[in-house]
Amino acid sequence: MPPVTCAHPRPGRPRLRALLALLLLAGTTPAFAQSNAPATPSTAQAVNLDAVSVSGVQPGPGLWKVSKGDHVMWVLGTLSPLPDHMQWKTDEVEQTIAGSQEVLGPPSVSLKPKTNFFGKLFLLPSLVGARKNPDGQTLQQAVPAPDYARWLVLKQQYLGNDRGVEDWRPIFAAVQLYDKAIKRHGLTASGGVKDTVRDLAKKHGVKFTVARYTMLVEEPRNAVKTFKTSPMDDRECFGRTLDTVERDMGRITARANAWATGDIEALRGLPMNDQREACIAAVTEAGFAKQLGFSDVQRKAQATWLAAAEQALGSNAQTFALLPMEEVLSPRGLMARLKAGGYQVEAPDGSDEAGADAQTTHP
Numbered sequence: 001m002p003p004v005t006c007a008h009p010r011p012g013r014p015r016l017r018a019l020l021a022l023l024l025l026a027g028t029t030p031a032f033a034q035s036n037a038p039a040t041p042s043t044a045q046a047v048n049l050d051a052v053s054v055s056g057v058q059p060g061p062g063l064w065k066v067s068k069g070d071h072v073m074w075v076l077g078t079l080s081p082l083p084d085h086m087q088w089k090t091d092e093v094e095q096t097i098a099g100s101q102e103v104l105g106p107p108s109v110s111l112k113p114k115t116n117f118f119g120k121l122f123l124l125p126s127l128v129g130a131r132k133n134p135d136g137q138t139l140q141q142a143v144p145a146p147d148y149a150r151w152l153v154l155k156q157q158y159l160g161n162d163r164g165v166e167d168w169r170p171i172f173a174a175v176q177l178y179d180k181a182i183k184r185h186g187l188t189a190s191g192g193v194k195d196t197v198r199d200l201a202k203k204h205g206v207k208f209t210v211a212r213y214t215m216l217v218e219e220p221r222n223a224v225k226t227f228k229t230s231p232m233d234d235r236e237c238f239g240r241t242l243d244t245v246e247r248d249m250g251r252i253t254a255r256a257n258a259w260a261t262g263d264i265e266a267l268r269g270l271p272m273n274d275q276r277e278a279c280i281a282a283v284t285e286a287g288f289a290k291q292l293g294f295s296d297v298q299r300k301a302q303a304t305w306l307a308a309a310e311q312a313l314g315s316n317a318q319t320f321a322l323l324p325m326e327e328v329l330s331p332r333g334l335m336a337r338l339k340a341g342g343y344q345v346e347a348p349d350g351s352d353e354a355g356a357d358a359q360t361t362h363p
Contacts, residue, residue: 051253053083053186058260060088060193061267062348063096064328066338071313075335077267077325078106079259081182081252082191086260094200097320102312103201103208104321105194107305107334109297110214131172134229139166139173143238150242151177158184158245170238171282174275181245185253197322206320209312211305213297234282240275259325264349272326302327306334313343 064075074096097103133142140148151173158180159165165173182189201208217223244252251270258266280298305323312319327333339345 051185051250053085053253054257054260055083055085055186056087057089058083058086059262060090060093061259061262061264061325063092064335064348065344065346066309066313066335067344067346068313068342071317073104073309073313073316073319073321074100075321075323075328076193076197077259077328078191078193078322079256079267079325080191081187081189082193082256083260084183084186084188088191088193088196088260090196090200093197093320094204096318097197097200097206098204100206100318100320101316102319103197103206104305104308104312104319105198105208105210105212106322106324107301107327108210108212109301110212112214112216130224130227131168133167133169139168139170143170143235147235147239147242150246151238154181154242154245169232169234171232171234171279174234174238174241174279177245178241178275181249182252185249187253187256194322197320201320209308211301211308213301213304215297232282234279237275237279237282240278244275262348264347267325268329272329302334306337309334309338310341 061077064077066073066075076093133139139151143151154177155162155165158177165176168176179189198208248271255267255270255272257263258270309319309321312321323334328335330336335345
């Protein structure tokens with residue numbers, strides 16, 4: 001069959017879901033951080049200049065095997081960003097999905113306002129300006145002077161003369177810069193892998209289970225107001241994002257290429273988290289996040305996925321699952337926790353993936 005071109009979702013407007021997307025990162029991005037020592041500027045800048053994302057038909061990574069007795073779960077490790085112009089050859093994935101009784105999605109978080117449809121519509125005017133700094137601060141006033149000087153250079157390179165972003169909170173400005181940078185380097189944040197897997201499950205009549213932890217916001221209007229008026233220590237997130245865009249785009253491109261070409265050994269040797277840990281901490285450690293109950297969603301989302309995976313392994317002869325590559329490769333990730341629970345784990349190259357630290361991963 002011909003390769004499947006992954007569909008990229010259309011960018012959404014800044015509505016309630018988009019406004020609080022950063023709060024949901026805690027449930028969609030794994031907690032651990034692999035070694036991420038910054039490269040020297042001269043070396044990394046050279047890599048940035050030379051790195052080119054792959055294109056055309058690519059196999060993607062092989063599947064990890066999790067089993068107990070005669071029950072098996074095949075796991076596809078997902079990654080962001082990925083090469084924008086690749087065509088993912090999904091033959092193996094489609095065959096595995098067709099032979100499965102269930103497809104399990106990756107860990108996720110849903111934010112559900114406790115209000116009716118018209119109540120949601122009335123929320124929209126309150127979202128205007130939510131990205132702006134409290135007390136009318138400019139970006140220049142909110143971040144250290146050396147970081148702002150670096151920002152001006154990178155902003156000109158990737159954002160041009162956009163003045164509106166100068167009123168944004170550092171974390172929103174950082175996300176905007178990063179998104180533009182990966183696009184310039186031929187990458188896309190989505191890659192469409194989950195959508196493709198969902199479509200294949202539908203094609204073959206296989207149940208798709210969403211492993212989602214749902215948060216109910218009792219007073220969404222007050223939540224938005226609290227978010228808009230509360231401070232957030234996101235300066236480290238801003239600085240680390242500048243580091244990533246300045247120095248690490250070459251490594252990010254190499255990592256994306258390794259996923260596309262199925263180079264598992266290269267994936268093991270490349271950092272996975274980039275600036276995300278600092279940005280997640282900026283959100284989840286803020287006072288408003290704890291007040292609204294967002295600080296613990298990451299652990300709850302992971303627990304939701306783990307419970308769904310164990311249920312699927314117990315009920316199905318064969319399951320297909322999606323799991324972020326960080327959680328697959330880390331000795332503290334969800335794959336290691338499955339191994340600690342007595343499951344056999346085997347990487348596509350036949351190695352024992354979860355590592356010796358798996359026995360110490362339980363909280």
